[in-house]
Amino acid sequence: MTNAGRGPTRRLRAWGCLAVGAMLSALWLLWLLGPAPGGAPAPQPPVTILIWHWPFTDQPPELPGDTCARYGMAHCVLSTNRSLLASASVVVFHHRELQTQRARLPLAQRPPGQPWVWASMESPSHTHGLHRLRGIFNWVLSYRNDSDIFVPYGRLEPRSGPAPPLPPKSRLAAWVVSNFQERQRRAQVYRQLVRHLQVDVFGRASGRPLCTDCLVPTVARYHFYLSFENSQHRDYITEKFWRNALWAGAVPVVLGPPRATYEAYVPPDAFVHVDDFSSPRELAAFLTGMNASRYRGFFAWRQRLRVQLLTDWRERFCAICARYPYLPQGQVYEDLEGWFQA
Numbered sequence: 187m188t189n190a191g192r193g194p195t196r197r198l199r200a201w202g203c204l205a206v207g208a209m210l211s212a213l214w215l216l217w218l219l220g221p222a223p224g225g226a227p228a229p230q231p232p233v234t235i236l237i238w239h240w241p242f243t244d245q246p247p248e249l250p251g252d253t254c255a256r257y258g259m260a261h262c263v264l265s266t267n268r269s270l271l272a273s274a275s276v277v278v279f280h281h282r283e284l285q286t287q288r289a290r291l292p293l294a295q296r297p298p299g300q301p302w303v304w305a306s307m308e309s310p311s312h313t314h315g316l317h318r319l320r321g322i323f324n325w326v327l328s329y330r331n332d333s334d335i336f337v338p339y340g341r342l343e344p345r346s347g348p349a350p351p352l353p354p355k356s357r358l359a360a361w362v363v364s365n366f367q368e369r370q371r372r373a374q375v376y377r378q379l380v381r382h383l384q385v386d387v388f389g390r391a392s393g394r395p396l397c398t399d400c401l402v403p404t405v406a407r408y409h410f411y412l413s414f415e416n417s418q419h420r421d422y423i424t425e426k427f428w429r430n431a432l433w434a435g436a437v438p439v440v441l442g443p444p445r446a447t448y449e450a451y452v453p454p455d456a457f458v459h460v461d462d463f464s465s466p467r468e469l470a471a472f473l474t475g476m477n478a479s480r481y482r483g484f485f486a487w488r489q490r491l492r493v494q495l496l497t498d499w500r501e502r503f504c505a506i507c508a509r510y511p512y513l514p515q516g517q518v519y520e521d522l523e524g525w526f527q528a
């Protein structure tokens with residue numbers, strides 16, 4: 187600032203600034219327009235993710251080139267075109283179709299060094315034949331939080347704007363169950379609970395099936411929803427928690443992994459855990475004795491957070507894209523079964 191009065195210096199400085207500015211703009215333009223011929227490295231080709239068999243269907247969805255860009259992940263292409271096996275950056279195999287033999291591993295055609303991903307959102311209790319898959323896969327995509335590509339069934343995200351009001355409640359507790367088996371722990375807990383508590387049961391197993399779009403509005407009228415997982419395994423928290431309860435606006439009463447696992451994803455006062463009580467009778471007393479202010483406390487998180495469901499397989503597969511640069515090279519799951527059962 188000491189030179190403020192000396193005109194020529196100031197002008198020179200001004201020109202200097204302009205020149206630097208122009209150079210920066212030129213560099214910016216060059217960067218935008220791509221590398222100069224023979225200069226900087228060529229742009230990376232997009233990562234091609236080949237899905238060998240679309241989960242649970244022979245009719246995969248349309249996969250336009252911008253599919254992953256729609257989920258905020260550009261520079262990746264999802265495809266089910268098996269002709270791309272030789273050139274794909276990574277190939278994904280969904281377990282159910284390997285288990286039912288509707289898809290087979292193209293081991294003989296596998297290009298050397300091509301990473302293969304094992305994908306499944308089912309629990310170990312419903313996953314069979316893993317012993318046949320030793321030493322084949324490099325990466326795992328699943329709900330397990332130590333997966334190479336971790337895809338939970340849902341998550342809480344910061345909310346922008348005010349929370350919508352809670353749906354009005356007229357009933358106490360609901361449960362939707364399509365596959366009721368007495369040997370499951372959830373069946374035993376339910377049997378004991380209903381001795382002390384009115385539970386309205388819906389779903390195929392109850393004779394009161396709900397259409398896909400009816401579940402959420404039906405559950406919304408209830409104070410509590412029994413988010414009972416069909417089996418209890420590490421990290422196994424499904425749409426029964428994220429969609430049927432939190433998204434619908436009912437308080438989840440959970441039976442699944444330990445409380446600490448849920449607390450890794452949601453605030454501790456957002457749910458009721460079956461293990462918090464020494465008996466189903468105590469749990470029933472807690473639920474029926476609830477007052478309005480205590481009940482509202484279960485939803486404190488809604489002021490600043492909202493539920494994001496991750497139910498679409500396109501989004502799950504595109505998650506590979508975001509992780510791709512960081513995935514461990516040269517890794518092989520020699521004992522996939524041992525890892526998954528742990």
Ligand SMILES: *[C@@H]1O[C@H](CO)[C@@H](O)[C@H](O)[C@H]1NC(C)=O
Nearest residue numbers: 265266267268269270271273
């Ligand atoms: C699959 O990919 C091959 C090789 O790129 C291409 O020739 C063929 O047209 C594609 N098939 C479909 C159905 O897109």
Ligand SMILES: *[C@@H]1O[C@H](CO)[C@@H](O)[C@H](O)[C@H]1NC(C)=O
Nearest residue numbers: 331332420421446447448450
């Ligand atoms: C996975 O979850 C467990 C608790 O279930 C936690 O101790 C661990 O730190 C988590 N790991 C990662 C990588 O998030």
Ligand SMILES: *[C@@H]1O[C@H](CO)[C@@H](O)[C@H](O)[C@H]1NC(C)=O
Nearest residue numbers: 472475476477478479480481
């Ligand atoms: C509501 O229940 C909570 C917890 O059981 C208790 O601390 C609180 O005093 C009760 N509030 C009213 C107004 O009864």
